[in-house]
Amino acid sequence: MTKILVIEDEPSLREEILDILESEGFDVMGAxxxxxxxxxxxxxxxxxxxxxxxxxxxxxxxxxSGLRQNPDTALIPFIFLTAKATRENVRQGMDLGADDYLTKPFRMDELLNAITSRLTKQATIVQIHQKVTQLQHSNLLKDEFIGSASQELRGPATNIMMALKLLQQAANPEQTQRYIDRLQQECYREIHLIDDLLDLHYLGANERPLQPEKLNLQTWIPAIVEPFKTQARKRQQTLWSNIPPYLPMPVIDAADFKRILSELLNNACKYTAPGGKIVLEARCDLTASEAINPDGQMIMLIVSNEAEIPDKFIPNLFQPFYRVPESDRWQQGGNGLGLTLVEKLAKRLNGKVQISSKAGWTQFTLQLPIETNPPTTLAPNK
Structure with a gap:
């Protein structure tokens, strides 16, 4: 309810104004x-x-003057009530920041019109102020993002230059091959980072339209999982999946879904020690998240791996370029954008991803609504 303060030393006029404003639905107070x-x-x-x-x-x-000097009250619309409305008086009030003048005696419809006008203008001012604040915050985030991206890009480039110099000085074929392998590794890392940065840009700008299709998860998910099983075996990890035969066929963007699942599986393999376990479960749930899809079923994908993340690091996991300190046991040299993309892609598909880590296990849970028809609009990316 809109609050209005009436400062008037004449009791009868003050009470009359308060009564009228209260009858109009305002929350009033007097002084x-x-x-x-x-x-x-x-x-x-x-x-x-x-x-x-x-x-x-x-x-x-x-x-x-006192109100305008206080940041908390400086923008409150202020209307003078006066029987002394000379040009000098009006100019003095306006110079101090008054929004309007009403000359006594005034009609109550004049008062209400002045109040309505000022409140409307104030709402516009507040909206503009909020947009300016958002733009300032957005520009700050962009500056931070560009700085982090530049630093990430500089790392592989520096290693490439170093490997090239060492390659020129290689004394035998073994050294030559080692430096060539390092060059290939750093080039792949650079290309992967650039691809991730471009994907983040396209997601933020909604420049890549959704391409929904009907997926048979019983055959589609195992095809995505198989390369990661090979990777896990090389690292003496155990990766198994549980894909029940009764899952419905969702209508969804296959590229986005594949990217999410691949990032989660890669993340699990990356942070699991030799001998550790990785588990992928899929199921259909009617009650998993009514906030996402109150009228239909949910597809849930749960990727668990035998490694625990300290609680203090979990809130940062979806931030761009964030990596849990001293946790990359396989020295893959990730760029910290994988989980950022996972979160944004899940939102784009009208779903969400959650994380929990306890009792020696870390679990990522992806919840997506099952669309019976292709979506016609994109979910906002924020």
Missing amino acids: EDGLEGLDSAQTNFPDLILCDVMLPGADGYAVL
């Missing part, structure tokens, strides 16, 4: 002098203030 009004404004933070100019204790100009 009989300037000091009381200033204290009330700085305590209750009204949405608009009506203030007489000639007041005991502190006049209306002193009240307005």
Whole structure:
């Protein structure tokens, strides 16, 4: 409810204004002098203030000056009520930041029109202020992102230059091959980072339209999992999957779904020690997340691996370029964008991804609605 403070030393006029405003649905409060009004404004933070100019204790100009000097009250719309509306008086009030003047005696419809006008303008000002704040925050995030991306790109480039110099000085075929392998590894790392950066850009700009199709998960998921089983065997890990035969066939963007699953499996293999276990489960759930899909079924993919992440690191896992300190046991040299992409892709598919880590296991749970028809709009990427 809109709060209005009326600062008026004439009791009958103050009560009349308060009664009328209350009957119009406003939350009202009154003050009989300037000091009381200033204290009330700085305590209750009204949405608009009506203030007489000639007041005991502190006049209306002193009240307005005090409010404008306080950041918490500086933007409250302020309307003077006065029987003394000379050009000089009006100019003095406007110079202090008054929004309007009403000359006594005034009709109540004039008062209500002035209030409505000021509240409408104030709503516009607040919206503009919020947009400016959002843009400033967005620009700050972009600057931070560009700085982090530049640093990440510089790493592989520096290693490539070093490997090239060492390659020129190689004394035997074994050294030559070792440096060539290092060059290939760093080139792949650089290309992968650039691809991830481009994907983040396209997601943020909604430049890649969804291409939904009907997927048979019983055959589609094992095809994605198989290369990771090979990778796990090389690292003496155990990767097994449980894909029940009764799963429905969702209509979904296959490329996005594949990217999410691949990133989660790669992440699990990356942070699991030799001899550790990795488990992929899929199931259909009617009650998993009513907030996502209250009228239909949910597909749930759960990727668990035998490794625990300390609680203090979990809130940062979806932040760009974030990596859990000293956890890359296989020295894959990831760029910290995989889980950022997972979260954004899940939102794009109208789903979400959650993480828990306890009792020696880390679990990522992906929840996606089962669409019976292809979606016609994109989920917002924020």
